[in-house]
Amino acid sequence: MTRPEGNDPDFQGPHSRGLHFYGRRKGRKLRTTMQGLLDGRLPTLRYDPAAAPVVQFSHSPDDIFLEIGFGGGENLAAVAAARPDAGFIGAEPFINGVASLLRHIEDQALSNIRIWDDDVRLILAGMPEACLAGAYVLFPDPWPKRRHAARRILAPAVLDELARLIRPEGSLVLASDHPVAKSWLLQAACSHPDFRWTARRPADWRARPQALVPTRYMKKAERESRIPNWFLFERKRG
Ligand SMILES: C[S@@+](CC[C@H](N)C(=O)[O-])C[C@H]1O[C@@H](n2cnc3c(N)ncnc32)[C@H](O)[C@@H]1O
Numbered sequence: 001m002t003r004p005e006g007n008d009p010d011f012q013g014p015h016s017r018g019l020h021f022y023g024r025r026k027g028r029k030l031r032t033t034m035q036g037l038l039d040g041r042l043p044t045l046r047y048d049p050a051a052a053p054v055v056q057f058s059h060s061p062d063d064i065f066l067e068i069g070f071g072g073g074e075n076l077a078a079v080a081a082a083r084p085d086a087g088f089i090g091a092e093p094f095i096n097g098v099a100s101l102l103r104h105i106e107d108q109a110l111s112n113i114r115i116w117d118d119d120v121r122l123i124l125a126g127m128p129e130a131c132l133a134g135a136y137v138l139f140p141d142p143w144p145k146r147r148h149a150a151r152r153i154l155a156p157a158v159l160d161e162l163a164r165l166i167r168p169e170g171s172l173v174l175a176s177d178h179p180v181a182k183s184w185l186l187q188a189a190c191s192h193p194d195f196r197w198t199a200r201r202p203a204d205w206r207a208r209p210q211a212l213v214p215t216r217y218m219k220k221a222e223r224e225s226r227i228p229n230w231f232l233f234e235r236k237r238g
Pocket residue numbers: 021023024068069070071072091092093094097118119120121137138139140141142153215216217218
């Protein structure tokens with residue numbers, strides 16, 4: 001996959017603060033209805049990095065979950081619909097994906113999702129310790145080449161932040177269909193002292209956790225005969 005780089009505004013966000021995001025921020029021109037959702041709904045649902053996560057939800061949830069790179073938002077909308085008592089923060093710089101999530105939010109009348117429409121790395125450091133019940137990183141960009149390893153989302157600094165933010169016994173759910181990405185995801189999380197891989201048998205990484213729904217990337221992987229796996233980690237105590 002060839003991606004333009006440098007200072008192209010389609011690839012660098014308004015808050016980038018020197019962090020380079022290597023994915024796409026824009027895709028096809030949005031239909032009027034989708035642009036209307038972005039203009040009308042996003043400002044009211046945007047995650048505020050200056051405020052504590054819990055105060056951003058009207059129901060002060062005990063459990064808050066973060067999905068990093070929610071793509072079209074299929075999973076985020078489904079888990080949020082299944083847990084109206086909880087709060088969900090989704091981070092996704094790809095604006096067409098954000099518009100797609102907003103459509104799910106409208107269609108299902110969801111009120112427990114806040115959206116960070118930029119690079120997740122910009123909000124992690126500002127979040128308080130142990131504020132999350134769990135996090136999802138589903139089908140991250142695989143960056144299989146060794147020379148692109150620094151672009152992988154589960155870099156040590158991000159995993160350290162997730163270890164700080166996920167409370168003891170909270171969950172970190174990872175998924176991939178890409179052989180190289182499966183191995184770097186597993187290696188990163190297994191070698192982190194604060195996370196424990198909960199799998200006991202192959203079925204535990206072969207079967208999609210019941211609460212999650214197939215995402216766009218998962219469906220594409222299955223159409224193209226790639227095998228998705230799910231890796232469930234628990235944040236250790238202490
Ligand atoms: C391969 S897609 C998977 C999307 C979705 N999880 C799914 O399963 O359909 C990876 C997503 O991660 C997003 N992403 C990459 N780097 C990110 C970052 N630093 N912060 C937030 N999202 C990121 C990309 O924009 C892209 O939408």
